[in-house]
Amino acid sequence: MSAKPLSPVDVCSHDVYEQGLPHEAFARLRREMPVAWHDEPGDNAGFWAVTRWADLVAVHRDHETFSSQVGGTELEELERDPEAREARRTMLETDPPEHTRLRRMVSRNFTRRSIDRWTDDAREIMARVLNEALHGANGAGAEVEFVSAVARGLPILMISRILGVPEGDTAGLFEWADRIIYHADPDYSEAVFDKEDTDPYRLLPFRSPASERVFAYAQQLADTKRRHPADDVVSLLVAADELSPQNFNTLFLLLVIAGNETTRHALNHGALALAERPDELARLRTDPDLLTAAVEEVLRYASPQIHFRRTAVADTEIAGVPVAAGDKVVTWYLSANYDEEVFPDPYTLDLGRDPNRHVTFGGGGPHFCLGSWLARLEVRVFLEELLGRNLHLEVCGEVTRVRSNFINGLKRLPLRLTPG
Numbered sequence: 264m265s266a267k268p269l270s271p272v273d274v275c276s277h278d279v280y281e282q283g284l285p286h287e288a289f290a291r292l293r294r295e296m297p298v299a300w301h302d303e304p305g306d307n308a309g310f311w312a313v314t315r316w317a318d319l320v321a322v323h324r325d326h327e328t329f330s331s332q333v334g335g336t337e338l339e340e341l342e343r344d345p346e347a348r349e350a351r352r353t354m355l356e357t358d359p360p361e362h363t364r365l366r367r368m369v370s371r372n373f374t375r376r377s378i379d380r381w382t383d384d385a386r387e388i389m390a391r392v393l394n395e396a397l398h399g400a401n402g403a404g405a406e407v408e409f410v411s412a413v414a415r416g417l418p419i420l421m422i423s424r425i426l427g428v429p430e431g432d433t434a435g436l437f438e439w440a441d442r443i444i445y446h447a448d449p450d451y452s453e454a455v456f457d458k459e460d461t462d463p464y465r466l467l468p469f470r471s472p473a474s475e476r477v478f479a480y481a482q483q484l485a486d487t488k489r490r491h492p493a494d495d496v497v498s499l500l501v502a503a504d505e506l507s508p509q510n511f512n513t514l515f516l517l518l519v520i521a522g523n524e525t526t527r528h529a530l531n532h533g534a535l536a537l538a539e540r541p542d543e544l545a546r547l548r549t550d551p552d553l554l555t556a557a558v559e560e561v562l563r564y565a566s567p568q569i570h571f572r573r574t575a576v577a578d579t580e581i582a583g584v585p586v587a588a589g590d591k592v593v594t595w596y597l598s599a600n601y602d603e604e605v606f607p608d609p610y611t612l613d614l615g616r617d618p619n620r621h622v623t624f625g626g627g628g629p630h631f632c633l634g635s636w637l638a639r640l641e642v643r644v645f646l647e648e649l650l651g652r653n654l655h656l657e658v659c660g661e662v663t664r665v666r667s668n669f670i671n672g673l674k675r676l677p678l679r680l681t682p683g
C-alpha cells in the first residue's frame with residue numbers, strides 16, 4: 264500500500280458534495296495524480312480514483328479487466344458479501360455475456376428510434392408541468408422551487424409511461440426512489456448509509472428499506488400486466504417470463520431510479536446554468552440550430568452521475584500506474600467531463616461546444632447508459648419550451664444540494680420564471 268500514490272484530496276466524502284462540487288480537487292488530481300490511491304473510512308479497502316477522461320474511457324471499454332460484477336458498481340464492497348451481491352444484482356452489476364442477455368430484454372425500447380416516438384408525449388408533459396408551475400404568474404413572473412415544481416415531473420412521467428406505471432401511482436413510487444438513491448442524506452433516507460446501522464437492509468439495493476416497497480409495487484404491477492397486458496415495458500417483461508421475481512424486482516427498481524433521478528438533475532443544473540448565463544440562453548434563442556449541441560453541453564455541464572466503480576480482475580495498469588487484481592477502481596464522470604485536455608475552458612457553459620465528447624452516459628463499453636436517448640429527449644423538450652415561451656430564469660433564493668457522492672443532485676432551486 265505504501266508504494267501507492269496517495270490521493271492528496273478527499274473526493275468521496277458525502278459532506279463535501281453537500282457543500283459544492285470539488286472541482287479544484289479533481290483538477291489537482293488530473294494534473295498531479297490522475298490515478299491516485301484513495302483511502303476510505305471504516306472497513307473499506309480504498310480505491311483507485313481515475314479522474315482523466317482518457318483513463319475513464321479506457322477502463323469502461325475494457326470490461327474483461329475491469330468487472331462490474333465482482334464487487335458491484337458502488338463503493339460498498341459487495342465482494343465481501345456474495346449473498347447481498349446476488350440479491351441486488353441488475354444488468355449494471357453483471358458482466359457479459361450474462362449482461363448482454365439481460366440488457367437485450369429491454370434495449371429495443373430505448374433505442375433512438377423507439378424514443379423518438381415519445382417526442383409528442385414529452386412535449387405534452389413538459390408543457391403541462393410548466394403551465395402548472397407558471398399558473399398565476401403575473402408580469403413579475405412566477406417564483407417556483409424548480410426541483411419539485413418542474414424538474415421532477417418530466418422524467419418521472421416519461422419513464423412511468425414507458426414502463427406502464429399508471430400516472431396515479433407515480434408520486435408514491437418516486438418518493439421511495441428518492442429515499443433509496445439519496446441514502447446518505449437524512450432529509451430523504453430512513454437509514455442514513457454512513458451514519459446508521461444499515462446491516463438489516465444489506466440484501467436491499469442501496470441498503471435502503473424503501474427498496475422493499477418498490478419491490479412490492481413491482482410485483483403488484485406485474486400481476487396487473489399479466490391480467491391486462493398493454494404496450495409497455497413491464498407487460499413485455501411479464502410476457503417474456505424470463506426473469507425470476509427477484510431479477511424482475513431489481514430491474515424494475517433500476518429503471519425507476521435510473522430513468523428519473525439523473526435526468527432530473529440534468530434539468531436542474533441546466534436551468535441553474537442558464538439562469539447564471541442569460542447570454543447563453545439568448546445565444547440559443549438567436550441561433551436555434553445550436554439546440555443539439557446545447558443538449559449535449561447541458562448534459563456535460565450537469566454531469567448528474569458522479570462516479571461508478573469497477574474491480575480489476577487481473578494485475579494491470581492504468582496510465583502506467585500498476586493496479587492489482589482485486590483493487591477497486593472508481594471512475595469519476597464529474598472530473599472526466601471537465602478534463603481540460605478534452606474540453607477547452609471546461610468550467611464555462613458553451614452551448615455551441617463542438618466537439619463535445621462528454622462521458623455523462625459512460626465512456627463506452629457494454630454498460631453505456633441504456634436511457635441516453637430518453638434523457639436527451641427530455642433535455643431537448645425542456646430547452647424547446649424555454650425558447651418557445653421566451654422564458655427568463657433568475658435565481659431567487661438559496662440553492663441547496665443533496666448529500667451524496669454518487670448523484671450530483673440539487674435539493675432546492677428557487678427560480679423566478681418570467682415568460683417574455
Ligand code: HEM
Binds near residue numbers: 624
Ligand atoms: C442525464 C440522465 C442520465 C445520466 C447522467 C445517466 C448516466 C448513466 C451512467 C453513467 C451509466 C453507467 C455507464 C457505464 O458504466 O458505462 C448509466 C447506465 C444506465 N442507465 Fe443511465 N443515465 C441517465 C438517464 C437514464 C435514463 C432516462 C434511463 C432510463 C431507462 C437510464 C437507464 C440506465 C440503465 C438501465 C443503465 C445500466 C446499463 C447497463 O448496465 O447496461 N439512464 N446511466
